[in-house]
Amino acid sequence: MAASPSTAGGDVPRPVPAGPANGFRPPNLALTTLGLALASFMQVLDTTIANVSLPTISGNLGASANQATWVITSFAVSNAIALPLTGYMVRRFGELKLFTWATLAFVIASLLCGLANSMGLLVLARALQGFVAGPMYPVTQALLISIYPPQKRGQAIALLAMVTVVAPIAGPILGGWITDNYSWEWIFFINIPIGIFASTVVGSQLKGRPERLEKPKMDYVGLATLILGVGALQVLLDLGNDEDWFNSPKIVVLGVVSLLALAVFVIWELTDRDPIVNLRLFRHRNFSAGTAAMVVAYAAFFSVGLLVPLWLQRNLGYTAIWAGFASAPIGILPVLLTPLVGKYAPKMDLRWLATFAFIVMAATSFIRAGFNLDVDFARVAEVQLLQGLGVALFFMPVLTILLSDLEPHEIAAGSGLATFVRTLGGSFAASLTTWAWTQRGTIHHAQLTEHIGAYDPAIQQTVTALGQGDLQRGAMFLDRMISQQAVQIGFNEIFHLLGICFLVVIAFVWFAKPPFSAKMGGGAAAGGH
Secondary structure (H helix, E strand, O other), rough: OOOEEEEOOOOEOOOOOOOOOOOOOOHHHHHHHHHHHHHHHHHOOOOOOOOHHHHHHHHHHHOOOHHHHHHHHHHHHHHHHHHHHHHHHHHHHOHHHHHOOOOOOHHHHHHHHHHHOHHHHHHHHHHHHHHOOOOOOHHHHHHHHHOOHHHHHHHHHHHHHHHHHHHHHHHHHHHHHHHHHOOOHHHHHHHHHHHHHHHHHHHHHHHOOOOOOOOOOOOOOOOOOHHHHHHHHHHHHHOOOOOOOHHHHHHHHHHHHHHHHHHHHHHHHHHHOOOOOHHHHOOOOOHHHHHHHHHHHHHHHHHHHHHHHHHHHOOOOOOOHHOOOHHHHHHHHHHHHHHHHEEEEEEEHHHHHHHHHHHHHHHHHHHHOOOOOOOOOHHHHHHHHHHHHHHHHHHHHHHHHHHHHOOOHHHHHHHOOOOHHHHHHHHHHHHHHHHHHHHHHHHHHHHHHHHOOOOHHHHOOOOOHHOOOOHHHHHHHHHHHHHHHHHHHHHHEEEEHHHHHHHHHHHHHHHHHOOOOOOOOOHHHOOOO
């Protein structure tokens, strides 16, 4: 079916033939790939790079710790709203133009973040940064797939999978190092040369690439309910732990608003002739199965990435930078194995590869479920390294599966939608696991202390010995020991549950049906509706 005519800006409409982007290939494939990968790395990195710098930022800008968390929340909310709009923006502006504009806007937003002299301005700049970052990853994925021949697309997807894994791990370490050695502003300023390089290279290399543009009608009801529903849900997830969840009227109101808005959004989008978010993509079996697997697996993976550094600092007394070093080995094998996975994975049944990956990730979770307070740095790093094997073999197969039965012109929209629900899954996981860890720690603290008799002479003698003759000091020391043990038991229970989650994901993967090779075509330039 022939593609729609291009109607961008004031150009004269011109027909764009259907096909695999007319076989378009950039003059320098390696340079184009580098530009796309750097842009994606920069965008994913900024989801975590500010986390460890929040105390410094709040101190310098004269804000409270609670106000500082909005540096993270504002980015996450705007990003979550923008992601599902990717399909609409691609249809309206084209993939290349959207990538170039979004990357340059990200540079400007990063500059504004670094120049902010108040917490309010920084939060606004971060909200802008999060919104323009939304389409960057999905469009990068669509562009990469379109410029590689079908037999090499596995390598392109594997490269993006590596970026998805390594960037969030590198974020806190890089952010901590920059903040300690320079100043927090530079965690944003470093984006400027990277973004300018990426947009310039990709814009020049892909100039002349066929684009299929439309002028879709703006779905105002869909847009309004999306912003309201997702915004309220993301704020609810970010504030839930601090506000004691549904014991807080604020959280109850946010929950009701989010539920009603998202219910209207789903019904409207499924019945509207020209929806702003194409939920009908879930009609594709592999997209549905792959997205379900990605959401659950990424939520569990995200929980590991969140809990391990927190546990190292709270329970084992590591500094932020050493917690980062102990966690970092998880990124080693994905970096080393990416070329091999990209080259050889498409030649095998990707469901078996994903199954093996999830078994490895489940095994490492069960190993952590047996950790105690005496575990050393080497053991923690060793388990992180082993989990990296599972991570290296998980992202690329699942991404390939979920994109495999989409039409070429649906890839950017599908990637945006899958990334959106994956991001929400990560937000749910972050809130629920930290809440569950706190709750289980409190419960186990109560269970451990109920067996200690305050007036038992043997107990009093032991407590006095702990305090070196001071009963009160000994009691405080004993309570701290019990708290540590209670938190450790809670940590172990959560990792046992995460191990089970990774095994459950295997079932989702096997709902998908081969073949898993991408359809001929790339991005918006091919195919018809």
